Amino acid sequence: MPRYHLNLFNSADTYDEDGRDFEDLAAAKEEAIRSSRDLMAEHVKAGEPIDLGHRIEVADDEGKVLATIDFRELITITDSKAAAA
Template sequence: MRYFLNIRDGEELLVDPDGSELETVELAIEEAKASARDLMAEKLRAGEPVNGQSFEISDAHGTVVATVKFRDVLPL
């Protein structure tokens, strides 16, 4: 199934135009977690804030099937 990793930043939604072909929603969540870590690292290096962003994972029908908050992927 094709999943889209759309980025929610407050009221703004950055839509993933291509999506990724993944077998399960769990794999889409793992991909979102890895991408969130990469994006946060880039933002930190650039001195940009990283609080509040999340991935809204949607299926091919546009239904949001999971949400991954960027801050939740940080090791504590």
């Protein structure tokens, strides 16, 4: 199984030095999406702002970035009151 690294770029960048084995790139991207949403949910629960500029990059063992998961692409915020006005 190929090894991928999920590197988090936020206010405290975190590089996934060890990486993890995933079936394929699609599976690694799904984990990055899940992790991104979990991080955003933690901020919401703590009453902290979400920085939509944060991201997770999925890289191979050689450090080549294969995919970028931008937080801003994972969340949609609507305001039904504003839409009704």
